[in-house]
Amino acid sequence: MNFSSQQKYQIASTLVFAMWTVQLVLRAMEFTGGVFVYSIDDPYIHLSVAENILLGGYGINANEFSSPSSSILYPFLVAGMLALGAGDLGPLILNVLPGMAVIWLISGAIWPVFERQSGPVARVLRILSVPLMILALNMTALPLTGMEHPLHILATLWIALGLLRFGKTGRVGVMLGIGILLSPMIRFEGLAFSGAALLVLLAMGRWRPAIALGAALTALLATYVLLMKFLGLPALPSSVLTKSGVAETAYGGDFAAILSSVWDNLIKKLSELPDLILTVCALLIAISLPLLGQAGKAIRPLAVAAIMALLAQVLFGREDIFGRYENYANAIALVSLALCFTVFSTRSAAIMLTFVLAPMAYSHFAYWVLTPPSAFNTFGQQYQMHLFATRYFPHNLVANDIGLVSYQNDQHVLDIYGLGSEEARKLRAEGPLQPEQIKALSQKAGSDYAMIYTHWLTNGVPDSWCLAAEMNTPRVSAAHDTVSIFLLTPELEPEMRAALSEFATTLPATTDLTEFDCP
Template sequence: MSGVAADRAPLPRSAAIWRSVPLLAALLWLGLFATALIFSVILCDGRLIFTLDDPYIHLAVADHIRSGGYGVNASEYSSPSSSIIWPYLLVVTEALHLGAFGPLLINAAAAAGTIVAFLRILETAGLLDPVRGKPLCVFVALLAILSSSAIALPLTGMEHSVHVWATVATFGGLTEAARGRAPTPVHFVALVLLPLIRFEGAAFALAAIAGYFARMASLGLPLLPSSVLLKSHVAETAYEGTTTFAPILHNLAASFDDPTGFRLMLLGLALACAMWPLRSDRGALIVCATVLAAIGAHLAFGQYGWFYRYEVYVMALAVLALLYAVAHARTRLSAPQWTAATLVSVALAGFVSVGYVSAALETPFAARGIYEQHYQLSRFAQQLYKGPVAVNDLGLVAWKDPDFVLDLWGLGSERVRKAKLADRYGPGEMAALADEYHVGVAMIYDSWFPKGVPAAWKKVATLHTIPVTGEQGDVVFYITPAADPKVVASALKAFGPTLPARDRLEMNAQ
C-alpha cells in the first residue's frame, strides 16, 4: 500500500478518538475543572460554595417564581436578576431539589459545549491537524479552555457560561452561513438565548442578524423576530438619568484604562489586520466584521471585572474569530507568512487569556472567601437570629430564608433603588424601611453608606473576614429599635465560637 493510501486508510476507532482535538480538550478541561471544584469544596469544609454571592440571588428568585412571586422576598416584588431567562432555568433545577448543584451542572455542560464548539469551528476552518500539527492543536485546545474561562466561570454559579456557549455557537452559525450552508436549529437556539441570558448579548445578536441578512438572504432562510434581540443599555442610561452619548464616551475611556479592555482592543486590531488577506472572501469578511462590531459594542457599552466574567464572552469570541481568520488566510499567504501569523495570533490569544488563568487559580480561595463571610452571615440570620434582617450584599442570606431580607443597597428593593435614583436615600429612609419590615439586625459594609446609618441603630459587633471576590472584609452588625437586644446578644454569643478558624467576631462594649 502506498504512503498516500496509508494516510487515507480508516483509523481504528480508538486511534480516531485520540486524534479528536475537541474530545481530548474536553477531557483535559474535565480534569482541570474537577480539580478546582474539589479544592473549593475542601476549603469550604465539604460544602459546594460558589465564588460569588450573586448566584444565590437567582436561586432565591427562582424559589419565589415557583410560589408565584418574583424577587428575593415572598411579600414584595423586585427585579434583582441580571438575566431574563436564567432564573426560569433555575426554577427547573430547584423543582428537582438540586440546590446549588443546579447552576453548577448547567454551567459545566455549557463550558464543555463551548470548548467542543470552539474547536469544531476551527477544525472545519482547517486550522487543526492532529497528525501534522500536534503542537498547534495543543496550544489551540488550551486557548479554547482558557479564553472561555471554562474552569473558573462555571464555579461563579452565574449565567455567564451559558452566555459564552451561546456566543460561540452563534459564531458557528455565521461560519456555516459563510460556507453557503444553513445554520442548524442549535445555532438559532443560541441566537435567541444571547439577549435572554445576558443583556450584553443583544449586541452580537443584532450583529449576527446583520450577518445572516448579508449572507443568507439569497437562501430564503427565516430570521428570528427582532423583538427578542432589542435589549440594550438604554435601561442603564435611564437609571443613571443621563443621555445615551455620555455613557458611551465614559465606557470607551474606561476601556482604554482597563487592562482587559486594552487587551480586547488589541484583539480587535489583530482581527482587523487578519481580515486584509481575506478581502476576496466575502463570507469570511462578513463573519469577522460581525465580530468586530460586537467588540466595538462591548468597548462602548460593556463592563469589565467582577471576577473576570463580564467580558469573557466577547474575549472568547474575539480569540475564536482571530484564529478563524488566520485559518482562512492559509491559502492566501506564503508558508513563512502563515506560520508567523499563526504564532503571533496564538501568542496574543494566550496573552489576553492570562486573567482567566488567574481566575482558575483563585477559584478555590474565592469560594472559601464567600463561605467565610456570606455563608456565615446566612447561618447567623437563618439558624441563630431567625428574624428579619437587612444587608447590603444580597445573596446567600436571602436564599431559603423564610424571614424578610431587606436589601439596603437596592438590588432587591425597588423602593431603595428609586430613592437612590432620586438622590434622597440616606439614614432616614433606611430607618423607615427597617421599621416597616420589623428588621432587628443590619449586617452591612459601613463604607457603602457615606451618609451614615440611622442614629437609633447601635453597633454591636464586627465580623472580620479575608475576602477574595467579596467587596469588603469587615461586616458590621447593628441592632435597630425593633430588635430584642437579649436575643441578638444570645445569637452573637452562639455565632462566634462556630466561625471558621480564619474569621473573627469582634464584640462591641455594651
C-alpha cells in the same frame, strides 16, 4: 471507534476542562472543610429568586416583587434544577455542561489552524493551546462563580458558527436562529452580537429570516418587559441598572449624559488588558478580511458581525470580579481569527493564534488561582451570615449583599443596595442614601436588625441603630472584610446576645466576631 484528529483534539480539550473543574471544586471544598460554596455571592441571588419562582413569586422575598437577577432566562433554569432536586449544585451543573459544549466547539473551531503544520513546534503549540484556550475563556474560574456566563458563551458560539455556515451555504440554519434568540435572553449583552447578526442578514438580502428572527426576539423581550411592568418593576433588571453606569444613564433618557457615560466608560476600559485585547482582535479581523480575497466571502458575515460585537463590548461593556463579562467576546474573537488567519502560512497562523490566546489566558490566570480561596472567603463571610440569619437569629433584616443571606431564608430581607428592593434602588439612583431614608425603609419593612457593609453607606446609618457586633474575615472576593451587625429592635437585645454568643463558637478560625455594648 475511529476518531478524526479534530475529534481527538476536541475530546482531549473537553476532558482537560472537566478534570480541571473537578480539581477546582475539590480544592475549594478542602478550604471550606467539605462544604460546597461558590466563589462569589451572586449565584445565591439566582437561587433565592428561583426558589420564589417555584412559590409563584419573583424576587428575593416571597411577598415582594423585585428583579435582582442579571438574566431573563437563568433564574428559571435554576428553578428547574431546584425542582429536579439539584439544590445548591444546580448553578454548577448549569455551568459545567454548557462549559463542556463551549470547549468542544471552540477547540473544533481553532483546530484547523494547528492541524496544517507538523514537527516539534507544531506539537508544542497544540499542547499549549489546550490550557491557553480554557484560560482564555476563563473557564477555569467561571464554573465556580455559578452564573450564566458559560451559557451565554455557548449561545454566542451558536451565532458565530451559524454565521459561518450561512457564509458558506447561504442558508440561515437552526443553530444561528436559536443563538440569536437565546443569547439576549441569557444575558442582555447578547443583544450586541444578535443585533449584529441580524444586520448582517439584512445587508446580505436575507430579509425574511432577518425580520422573522427580529420579530421573534422583540416579542420575547417585550413579553419580559410587560411582565416586569405588570409586577411594577423597571424594564431592565435592577442589577443591570444598579451596576452599569451606561445602562442606568440610558434608562434615564438624557442623551448628552449617555454620550458622556459611554466616553468615560471607553477611556476607563482602554486602560484594561481585556479590552485592549478585544480592540486589537477587532483590528486584526478587519485587516485580515480583505487579504483573504475570494476565500473571505464565506467568512465575511461572521467577521463583520464580530467586529461590531467586539467594539460594542469595548464601548458599552463593563469589568467585574473574576473577569466574567468579556468572555463571550473572547469566544467571538477566537473563532473569527482562527478563520481569518488562514490567509497566512500554516506556521505563522498557529503562532499568531497562540499570541492571541496567551494574553487572553494571562488576563484570567489570577482568577483561576483565586477561585479556591475565594470560595473560602464566601464560606467565611456570606455563608456565616446565612447561618446567623436562618439558624441563630431568624428575624427580618437589612442587608446590602443579599445572595446567601436571602437564600433559604423565610424572613424578610430589605436590600438597601437596591437589587432586591425597587424602592431602595430608586432612592439610590437619586444619590447616596441618607440615614433617615434608611430608617424609613427599615421601619416600613419591619426590620429587626441589619448585617451590612457600612463603607457602602457614605452618609452613615441611623443614629438609633445599635452596633451589636462586627464580623471580620480576610478579604479575597468579598466586597469588604467587615460586616457590621446592628440591632434595630431594642426588645430583641437579649435574644440577639444569646444568638451572637452561640454563633461565635461555630465560626471558622479565620472569621472573628467582636461584640459591642449598646448604649
